[in-house]
Amino acid sequence: VQLVESGGGLVQPGGSLRLSCAASGFTFSNYAMSWYRQAPGKEREVVATITSAGASTDYADSMKGRFTISRDNAKKMVYLQMNSLKSEDTAVYYCHALRIGVRAYWGQGTQVTVSS
Numbered sequence: 001v002q003l004v005e006s007g008g009g010l011v012q013p014g015g016s017l018r019l020s021c022a023a024s025g026f027t028f029s030n031y032a033m034s035w036y037r038q039a040p041g042k043e044r045e046v047v048a049t050i051t052s053a054g055a056s057t058d059y060a061d062s063m064k065g066r067f068t069i070s071r072d073n074a075k076k077m078v079y080l081q082m083n084s085l086k087s088e089d090t091a092v093y094y095c096h097a098l099r100i101g102v103r104a105y106w107g108q109g110t111q112v113t114v115s116s
Helices: none
Strands: 002-006 009-011 017-024 032-038 045-050 057-059 067-072 077-082 091-099 103-106 110-114
Touching: 002 091, 017 032, 017 091, 017 110, 032 067, 032 077, 045 067, 045 077, 057 067
Parallel strands: 009 110
Antiparallel strands: 002 017, 017 077, 032 045, 032 091, 045 057, 067 077, 091 103, 091 110
């Protein structure tokens, strides 16, 4: 099983980034997918979640209107489009797969740094 994140990097405040997560080794379309993040000295927090078929999404309050989660089940990919980035969005972003009552998987994370 693998979840491999990509797309992180350094961006200026107000800029945009698109994170990608490539899944393999499990039945991707059976799993809800989420993005989490963890800033230095803080607990890991959920950023956004999308249901297995992509019919429903949910966001943390501070990300609503700025971030968009999406998925492509044919490609086994999940994405996080991040706009209007702020310095407080600086964190390691993790991809997470969950099938309730069955299994959960984590990726290794990708660093996002928002700084001028």
